[in-house]
Amino acid sequence: MKRNFLPGGWRGQGGAVLLTAVVVGTLLRFFRLGARELSIDESLSWAESSGRSVRDVLLIQHQLDSGKFPICELAQHAWMLTFGESEAAMRALPALIGSLSIMLVFVLGVEVMLAVCGGPEPSPAELRSAASPVKERARYEKGRIYMVAAVCALLFAVGLPSVEIARQARMYSMMQAWILAQVIFLLRARRLGGPANYTGLTIFSAIAVATNFTAALVIAAEALWLIYLRLAHAQSDEKARSAEPWLMGVAIVAAIVLLLPFFAGLRYGVEGVKRGDYEWIKPPGSWEPLATFESGLGSWPFLLFALFAIVGGFQLWRSRRDLAMLLILWIGLPPIALLAGSYLVVPMLVTRYVISSFVPIFILTAIGIEYLPSRNYRTAAIVAIGILSILRVSLDLRQGDHRWREACEIALANAGSQRRVGAYHEYYVVSYYIPAAQRDRVQVVRIPFHGDERAAPRVIVVSPTVAPPQVAEIRREYPIVVARFKNVVVVLRPEAGVQNAPNL
Template sequence: MAWMLAIVLLGLMARLFRIDHQPLWLDEALTLQRIHLGLSGLMADSFTNRHMPTYFLLLRVVSPFFGTGDDWLRIPSALFGAMSAGMVFVIASRIGSRNAGIVAGLLMALSPLQVQYGQEARSYTLVTLLIAVALWGLLRLAEQPLRASIDVRRSDADRMGWGAYVLSTIAALDVLGDAVPWLIASNLSLLLIWRSLADLSSARAFCRNWIGSVIAIIACTAPFYAAIFAASDGHMLQKFDWIPQMSWQHMWVVAGSVYLMRMVAVVKFDLMHTAVPLLGAMVALAGCMGLFRMRAKLQGRVLLLSVLVLPLLILSISLFKSMLLPRYVLWSAVPFFVLVGLGADVLPRRAWAMAATLLLLLGVVNLGPVYRMETKPRWDMAAATLAANVRPGDTVFTGDPNAPTMLSVLHPKGELPLESTTLVTSQLDEALARWRQGSRVWAVNGRSALGQREELSDFKNRVAALGTPVVEIPQGKEITILMFPAPDEVEPN
């Protein structure tokens, strides 16, 4: 218990440290807007945007217990992420030893990508935690197949294993659709457990429990997915056209960030600078060793399925419609880090203590860029700059259609809303018409979410009809503000 609490505390410290360093980005801004809608509006907006309303309802409930700033939205994610590290420790300790649990827990606690999503107001860390609990239950069933085959109504049945698996799977599916591949992986694992039972009566009894779990899961989740399908008019995959096309480079970005302790830019499909380049190779080597050690055990096959099913399913879909994103593969890090911990467990006891200490130090150093580098566009700076300089009658043109939402959400507190005195538009024709009528135009180049970025030179060519900007203000790495005076303010040559 003491070691588990230490892992959870370390994970929480890593996620709470400078949690307000990065500004909200588009997904978080939409979270903030959604939780302030009425109950019916929150539900409808969630289903329309292919989201379960569960997490947003949770934020709405807990909001009175946190501060008034926007950053409180990220605190639940930090808590769930830290608890996930604790669950990884518990799983690895149960299958291997305490040493295996410490290594696996440290990796989960200090993974740059896990920390990044632990500092983001979205539901990814909650789903990761729930699947970790479900995996713990599933591994209990794999550990004692005969006990798992006892009717759950009997007192000597493994109610804890079945209950953890079924209830956590239901909860994960009802929070985010990213958990659907877990349902596939877990049922393939249950198939392996069923096949391991040589006794026919035990196999039949296990099958009854298995079928009961499937019925319970489907009954508690299908209505929500039906609502999402209905709200999307049946065109689910077509609405993911903002995801970059799959490539070898993108596959490396996903693998490096999810499994190999690398940090990824939120709005760019690219890995960021790493402080400890060799850490990823060490993790990969230990993971292969863990897989080799567990190759003949039923629990090892369950872990392998839990690691592989999600990325392989995403890759298969991406052959037709690109779906490859690090956050869509995030929860598969749980079984992977368990395997890494089991691989590290082969070290002699004397060498292990030194290796664990080294892992802690390297992991902390490797997190440094997470707290220093800009990984999200500085729309907060852009909103503050415009609030301080725009005057009544001006026009703000944004190249990104979602930028008006960002400027509205991140507008400085206490200032009049930008829209009250200024037209904010992403339509260039509208901005040009206003400019011809005597309005100054502030043109904002920058993206709010993942997608193709318009280079500043191309943006300037697109707005060339406005003349030559008299002010050019960079706002971080991603955003630039140009100010074009009204036609009657331009001095003749």
């Protein structure tokens, strides 16, 4: 690559870009964190993390989401003990991890560019010479490396996928951070070798997959890359001490050995498929992987990301084909694998399951921007992508309503002496929005409930996620509509003499 962003070094403009990425990215992740109510998935994370002790968290997590180690749930438990369990407090931990991940992307960008710009290191004598052209070249390359890495961090900081998961009280922000660290050690092992880098590759591979099994898709992409390196003998860095891809393969296999105790939990995922836990995911179309990236980035930002990523990928393929292959596999294999699984097993292609695949798109986009012919063009491209991304993110920062909180208040007011409230898929949402002071005295009953008619709750909170057959059954037993809060309805069992009521 012959273009440079800043001929005088990176400390001025490159440092400003990195600082802007950290400041803007942090603001986007923390602004109005409590503006929206918890989603169904977030309420599940609350239930897993809200045990009275670590032992309770381990037991509850095993019951609700077995098959992974509760790394995020334990961290969330400690966080909630310190800062409370409000919506903003619960989301603050993923937001903080997301902000720290901006720096991880910067370090990852540096590693990528070090591989791209790899070459013989100048001797100490050449670097000491004030007029040495080698010294000037070293400064030139350093400026380019850090500037491109800073742009990678900025694109990640304002990108909708990374902001969105950082604002959710779920484990995906933490999983992404582990994956970023894992890829950093993978590239360092490729470039430098050494026990520390192989150990880091093993540890972070195991932690990422233990946090959520979808991280295994990235490991699979890396395994294919190592096979490619072995078959193609792609060893472009002559000074690399990691001469054989099999050494990195051994480190990844060691991670799998560490994960063996958790593999038994996979059967719970199989049982979840049988229970219909994934029925909410729509069957994907043939172009769904591309549509996933388009919807994840936003329509207008996607066009610019795609354009510059294609340019960056083409240029990287010409200069470092092995590195380009890694990024392409990282982008493509996770959604393609999920698409195949959707056809063979059950629909499972959703954006958050391929969240880390957006990172190589940001890297290739930054490299593509660097090939624009002038600094003004490069600046315009960065500003355009940044503004479009922020505008798209801003749509998710608007104040939400309080339908579940208000529905639970009405339900409690009509629960009678039983103090029992029914809920369907939103069981944990209703449990969360029961006031904390009353949770010990109120029982939330899961529907379909078991027992005779007298044991059934007097009032039920219903949402559109309830399937039509269940709606028909509820209408027969609970025909009185007490209140509607948009798509959340509170229904009541009739008193004696009441025969009809409005439909749900």
